[in-house]
Amino acid sequence: MDGAGKTTYAQKIAAALYVRGYNSEYCKPDYVVNEIIKKYCENEFGDPFSYIPNINGNMYIYGILIDWLDTFNKKLQNHSNKILVLDRYVYDILAQGLHYNANIEPMINLISHFFHPTISYFIDIEPIEAYQRLTERLSPPIHHLESLDNLEILNKCYSEVFSRINWNRTHISAGMPVEEILSLLISEYNDMLSNYER
Numbered sequence: 001m002d003g004a005g006k007t008t009y010a011q012k013i014a015a016a017l018y019v020r021g022y023n024s025e026y027c028k029p030d031y032v033v034n035e036i037i038k039k040y041c042e043n044e045f046g047d048p049f050s051y052i053p054n055i056n057g058n059m060y061i062y063g064i065l066i067d068w069l070d071t072f073n074k075k076l077q078n079h080s081n082k083i084l085v086l087d088r089y090v091y092d093i094l095a096q097g098l099h100y101n102a103n104i105e106p107m108i109n110l111i112s113h114f115f116h117p118t119i120s121y122f123i124d125i126e127p128i129e130a131y132q133r134l135t136e137r138l139s140p141p142i143h144h145l146e147s148l149d150n151l152e153i154l155n156k157c158y159s160e161v162f163s164r165i166n167w168n169r170t171h172i173s174a175g176m177p178v179e180e181i182l183s184l185l186i187s188e189y190n191d192m193l194s195n196y197e198r
Contacts, residue, residue: 001127001154001158003129003133003137004174005125005174006087009178010086011026014085016179016182023082024083024085025082025083027071027084029068030071032067033064037055057101060100061100064096065093068090068093089120094111094161095154095157099157118189121169121172122169122171123174124171124172127155130151130174131147131151
């Protein structure tokens with residue numbers, strides 16, 4: 001969830017892998033459709049994050065899915081053997097869809113067409129800790145969807161996502177040092193390569 005440290009971890013890990021000789025790159029969608037929706041909300045309602053409750057949850061979530069389809073076409077299909085380090089994936093959109101009362105069935109069907117991540121980490125953090133981190137953030141200021149109530153709802157939504165889809169993941173603590181995650185990642189990656197060679 002927001003405040004867990006996803007982007008910080010992902011960017012540092014991608015850079016550290018690259019320095020160690022791995023062909024790695026931090027990657028995320030361009031979020032073109034998402035930005036269009038947020039700009040509309042800013043113009044119409046005075047707040048770019050007012051899409052909930054002012055816009056139907058389906059419209060917002062399916063917009064994000066279009067952004068992910070764009071990333072699928074541009075990056076995920078033709079990554080030239082790069083290690084792509086993402087700080088979110090389509091699984092996270094399912095949790096947001098549940099949070100915003102969207103119909104997630106079409107999303108579940110679409111996810112089956114996406115590549116399964118080779119290695120997936122889920123950052124465990126209590127909603128109260130995530131909220132405290134967000135209140136300490138200098139920019140952008142915290143918005144209503146990052147309230148403690150909303151983070152607690154989102155936390156429950158992730159539990160439902162785990163029960164609805166086959167998402168193989170390793171849970172790590174939000175306080176885990178980057179070097180420790182990096183060691184875990186490299187070890188897991190090398191084990192995977194060894195199994196392929198067999």
